[in-house]
Amino acid sequence: xxxxxxxxxxxxxxELQYRGAMIGGIICQIMFGLILIAxxxxxxxxxxxxxxxxxxxxxxxxxxxxxxxxxxxxxxxxDKIRSGGxxxxxxxxxxxxxxxxxxxxxxxMTGSLMRAVPMLVFASLLPKGWGISLPASVPALLCAxxxxxxxxxxxxxxxxxxxAFTMKTLDPRGIQAMLNMLMMVLSGNILPLTLxxxxxxxxxxxLPYAQLLDxxxxxxxxxxPLSEAPRILALQAGWIVVLTALGILLWNRHQKQIIVxxx
Amino acid sequence: xxxxxLYLRSMIMLIRCQLEYPVSFFLQTFAxxxxxxxxxxxxILIVDRFGRVxxxxxxxxxxxxxxxxVTFYLTEIFGRGITGNFPYLIRTGQMDTILLRxxxxxxxxxxxxxxxxxxxCVGIGIVSLVIGSNxxxxxxTWLKALAMAEAVMLGGVLILGxxxxxxxxxxxxxxxxxxxNALTYGGRSACEYPVDIFPKPLRILFTAIAPFALVxxxxxxxxxxxPLYSWPAWTAFVCPLSGTVFFAIIYxxxxxxxxxxxxxxx
Numbered sequence: 278x279x280x281x282x283x284x285x286x287x288x289x290x291x292e293l294q295y296r297g298a299m300i301g302g303i304i305c306q307i308m309f310g311l312i313l314i315a316x317x318x319x320x321x322x323x324x325x326x327x328x329x330x331x332x333x334x335x336x337x338x339x340x341x342x343x344x345x346x347x348x349x350x351x352x353x354x355x356d357k358i359r360s361g362g363x364x365x366x367x368x369x370x371x372x373x374x375x376x377x378x379x380x381x382x383x384x385x386m387t388g389s390l391m392r393a394v395p396m397l398v399f400a401s402l403l404p405k406g407w408g409i410s411l412p413a414s415v416p417a418l419l420c421a422x423x424x425x426x427x428x429x430x431x432x433x434x435x436x437x438x439x440x441a442f443t444m445k446t447l448d449p450r451g452i453q454a455m456l457n458m459l460m461m462v463l464s465g466n467i468l469p470l471t472l473x474x475x476x477x478x479x480x481x482x483x484l485p486y487a488q489l490l491d492x493x494x495x496x497x498x499x500x501x502p503l504s505e506a507p508r509i510l511a512l513q514a515g516w517i518v519v520l521t522a523l524g525i526l527l528w529n530r531h532q533k534q535i536i537v538x539x540x
Numbered sequence: 541x542x543x544x545x546l547y548l549r550s551m552i553m554l555i556r557c558q559l560e561y562p563v564s565f566f567l568q569t570f571a572x573x574x575x576x577x578x579x580x581x582x583x584i585l586i587v588d589r590f591g592r593v594x595x596x597x598x599x600x601x602x603x604x605x606x607x608x609x610v611t612f613y614l615t616e617i618f619g620r621g622i623t624g625n626f627p628y629l630i631r632t633g634q635m636d637t638i639l640l641r642x643x644x645x646x647x648x649x650x651x652x653x654x655x656x657x658x659x660x661c662v663g664i665g666i667v668s669l670v671i672g673s674n675x676x677x678x679x680x681t682w683l684k685a686l687a688m689a690e691a692v693m694l695g696g697v698l699i700l701g702x703x704x705x706x707x708x709x710x711x712x713x714x715x716x717x718x719x720x721n722a723l724t725y726g727g728r729s730a731c732e733y734p735v736d737i738f739p740k741p742l743r744i745l746f747t748a749i750a751p752f753a754l755v756x757x758x759x760x761x762x763x764x765x766x767p768l769y770s771w772p773a774w775t776a777f778v779c780p781l782s783g784t785v786f787f788a789i790i791y792x793x794x795x796x797x798x799x800x801x802x803x804x805x806x
Contacts, residue, residue, distance in 0.1 A: 301718030308722040312730040312742065319737035320590045451567025458574050468582040472589055 280371055281379040288383035293391070302345075303392050307399060310341040314407060317472075328471055331410045332498045336469045338400040338409040339494045343425075345388030346432055347460055347489060353380075354440055355449065364537045374528045377440060382433045413499025420506040424493035427513035432489045434520035435460070441527035444535055465491045471500065485516045543647055550651035551618075558656060565657070573660035576609060580664055583732070593737050599675025600764050601733065602668045607688075607756050608732045609665025611695035613658040615703075618696075620655035622703040627710045633804040645798060646791075649707075676764055684763045687776045691759035698755050698783030701790040702727070708790075708797045727752050734761070736768060751786060754779040 314334050321330045354377065357363040366373060400409040412418035439456050443449040461467050463486035470481055470491045481487055492509050495501040501509060558565050583605050587598045596604075616623070626649050629635045638648045678684070702724040709720055727750050730738065735746050735753035747753040753768070761768035762776030771779075 298718060301721075305718050305722040305726070308726040309729060312726055312738075315738045315742055316730075316733060319733075320586065320593050323593045324590045326589070451564060451571045454568065454571035455574050458571070458578055462578045462581065467578060468585055473585060474588060 281375050284376050285379040285383040288380045289387050293387060299391055303395055306341045306344055306392065307396060310337055310396075310400070311407075313337050313341075318406070326472075328500065330406060332500060333469055333471065334407065335409045335498050336465070336471060336494050338397065339497065340466050340469070340490055342393040342396040342400070343389045343490055344466065345392055346385045346429060347464055347466060348457060355443060358444060358535070361537050363535060367532070367535070367537075372525075373532060374437065374525050378433055378437055378524075381436050381440075382429065385429060385433060385436075410498070412497045414503070416503055417496055417499055417506075420503065420510070421493045421497035423510060424496050424513060425490075427510060427517060428489040428493055430517045431485060431513060431520060434517060434524050435485060435489075437524040438520065438527060441524060441531050444528075444531045460486055460489075463487065464489050465494075471495070483512070485520060488513045488516050543643070546643070547647070547651055551654055554654045555656050569657045569660050572657050573664065576613070576661035576664040579609075579732070580605065580668055583668070593733070595766060596734050596737070597676065599672045599677070600766065601672070603672030603676060603678075603764060604734050604757070604760055605732045606665045606667075606669030606672055607691065607695075607760050608728060608752075609668060610662055611665075611692050611756060612699060612728050613661035613665065614692065615696040615699040617655050617658045617662070619650065619700050619703050620653040621649040621651065622700070622707050624655065625649065625653040626707050630710050630801075631804060635801060636803050639801075646794075678763060678765070687759040687762055690777065691756055691780050694780040694783035695752075695755045697787045698751065699724070701783070701787035702750060704787070704790045704794050708794055711797045711801055723750055731756060734768065751779075751782040755783040756780075 314337050317333050317337070318330060321333070354363075357366065366376070369376065397409060402408065412421060439453060442452055442456075463470075463481060463484055465471075465487070470478060470487060473481060482491065492501070492513060496506060496509065583601060587601055592598065593601070629638065629649070629652070638645060641648060672678075673680075702720075706720040706724070727746055730742060731746055731752035735743055735757050738746075743753070758768050758771065758779040759776040761771075762773055767773070767776075
C-alpha cells in the first residue's frame, strides 16, 4: 500500500509543476462556462423549464471546474509501450493496475482541484443567475462531497479500462478519442444531463459515466432529494466495484500479451 | 501559380502518407465523426427541449451549426500546418530550414501538414446544413449560394487568422498557449448559435474583435430570410470581407513576430 501511495504522491507533485499551463486552462474554461451559460439563459428566456436556471448555471460551473477529472489521461503509458519502457514497469514488485490507478487518481485530483478552487471562487463572485449558487443544504453538500470522492474512484477505474485497451494496440488514438467522447456526452459535459429528454435520463443516470460528476452535482443543487442520497451513493459504490474488477481482469489478461518494443 | 502547384503536391503526398496506416487512419476519422456527431446531438437535444430561441427556429439553428462546422473543419483540414506543425517546428528549431528556403514562410508551413481526418466533421456539418435548409424551407437562389460560398471561404480566412495568433504566441513563448484557444474554440462553440442571442459583451467580442458574426451569421441570416439585426441584403456580401481584414492585420503581426524568432538551436 505504501508504494501505491508514493506513486500517487510523485504524480501529484509532478502535476503541481505546470502552473503556467493551468492559468491558461482556467481562463479558457471560464470562457467556455460563460458561453454555455449565456446560451442556456437565452434558451430559458424563450421557453422556461421546470428546472430553475440557477441549477443549470451551477451545473455548468461545477462541470467546468472539475473538467480535468474527466479528460486527463496518462500519456506516459503510451510512450512506454511505444519505446519498450514498459519492461521496467513490469519488473516492479507491484500490481501494475494499482500503480497506474494511483497515478491516474493523483493526476485527476491535482488537475481538477488546482483548477476548481480558483474557478469556483470566480463563479461565486458573479451576479445571481450567472454565478454558482450555494448548495441546497449542509447535508446536501456533505453528500455531494462524498459523491465526488466516489466519482473520482469511478472515473479512475474507467480510465484504467481505457488504458487496458491502449495496451493492445500501438496507436490507440482512435479508440481513446471515442471513449473520451462517450465520457464527455454521457457525463453531462457537452449538455447538462438534466436537459436531456426525461425518458433518456432514466437510463443515462444509471450508467457509470453519470456517476462521475452528474450524480454529485445533482446532490449539490438538490435536484436529487436527500432521501435519495443513500441510493445514489450505493449505485456509485456498486459501479466502482464492477469497474475495478473489470479493469483488473483486463489488465491481467492484456499484460501477458504485451509486446515489449525493443531498441 | 507555382505556389498552388507546390501546395497541391504537398497535400497529395501528405494524404498518401497518412493512408499508409489505413486502420489507424479510419479509426481516427471515425472518432472525429463521433466527436462532431455528439456536438450535433447537443443541438438536436436543445431543439427537442426548447424548440426555438428568440426568432430562430429549429431549422435556423441547424443551419447556423452547419455553417460553423463546415467552415471550421475545412480550415482545420488545410490549416493544420499552423496549429499542429508550427509549434513543433519552433520547438525543435526546424524553423531555421524553412527560413532558408526561397519560398514564403506561410506557404511552407501550410504545405507541411494537413488533417484529412476532419473530413467526417465537415460531413456532419453538411448534413446539418441540409436538415436546416429543409426545415427552414430555404428558397435557394444563385445569389444565396454565392453568399454561402463567400461566407465559408472568408470564414476559413478568418479562422486561419485566429490560428496565426496562436502561432505568434508560439514564436514568443516557444510553448503553445491555451489562452488563445479561449478565442478560437470559444468562438467556435459560441458561434454555432446565432450571435444575437448572447449578451452584449460576447456579441461585441464575436462581432468586432473576432468577427465570426460578420463573416458567418450575417450571410446565414440573409440566406434564411431573417437578416441578423435586420441589416439590408447587401451587407451579407460586404460583411464577410472583415475576415480578410482580420487576417491581413494578424498577418502583419506575424511578419513582425518572425523577426523576433530565435532559434532553439541544434
